[in-house]
Amino acid sequence: MRWDEYMWRELREGGRLYQYLRRERHQGPRRIRAVARQMHGFRQNNKSEFRLRAAVPAREYFRWLQEDPDFWADNRNLKSLKRDNPDMAIYP
Secondary structure: OOHHHHHHHHHHHOOHHHHHHHHHHHHHHHHHHHHHHHOOOOOOOOOOOOOOOEEOOHHHHHHHHHHOOOHHHOHHHHHHHHHHOOOOEEOO
16 A cells, blocks of 8 residues: 555544544543542642642643643643643642
């Protein structure tokens, strides 16, 4: 099979790309829960001038950073992300 035929068939029918995206959707909540389990019982250090704002899997972090470079700097984004994903370890 030629490359261009393969590419057009992938675009029409899905195939490997569909399988990859399905696997990503399935593994996303598992990654989020794993990070939340690691952060369970976390408390901010009140003596420090720094604050942890969120603990999220790297893939989700970079995906949102690619979508909006200022996503993690905006408190409203963090609050809406926490509202939509209650399992995420977010401390706005």
